[in-house]
Amino acid sequence: KNEVEQSPQNLTAQEGEFITINCSYSVGISALHWLQQHPGGGIVSLFMLSSGKKKHGRLIATINIQEKHSSLHITASHPRDSAVYICAVVSGGGADGLTFGKGTHLIIQP
């Protein structure tokens, strides 16, 4: 079973700072998801990665398959970025579903 570790667990930063959230996993995967959970509880998918890098607005996600590591970066952070960010991996062929990290609770102060 894949073990997924996220760091840091909690992060408080000032508006405008560059944010990095890390995710590492123990077993080779076919894909990795980054999810965002708003204070109201809803979950939205930010990225799905199987290699390389993806960018959407101020968000950038990278993955290094050999090192079993992924990072989520937020540039020019804003208070509306405050949320829990969750990494989830798909092992093998994907039929096993998702295995999740415990999440990173991000607070951006104005």
Place this chain on the structure above:
Amino acid sequence: EAQVTQNPRYLITVTGKKLTVTCSQNMNHEYMSWYRQDPGLGLRQIYYSMNVEVTDKGDVPEGYKVSRKEKRNFPLILESPSPNQTSLYFCASSPRPGQATYEQYFGPGTRLTVT
């Protein structure tokens, strides 16, 4: 609008009283799944379905049942709820059969309290 709906959104019930949480998606997705989220434990998979009439256990299936008679619906059944099933439940779907490698669409969540 593409969406996953869950009902009810909030439920307080008593131990042993059977309940069903419905999940429906309008995107013609093959893959559907149920998760529970608990403080300190994160999200964990309960059951998943790769297509109609195909279901399988996730990491924490004990005390739950599911069925997939139609592509759009994937209800979660608690035959005899217990307090340790108090949790926040999410249904999700994605387009590819047998693979969770495409974007996951999550329902809004169902907060269940069992007393």
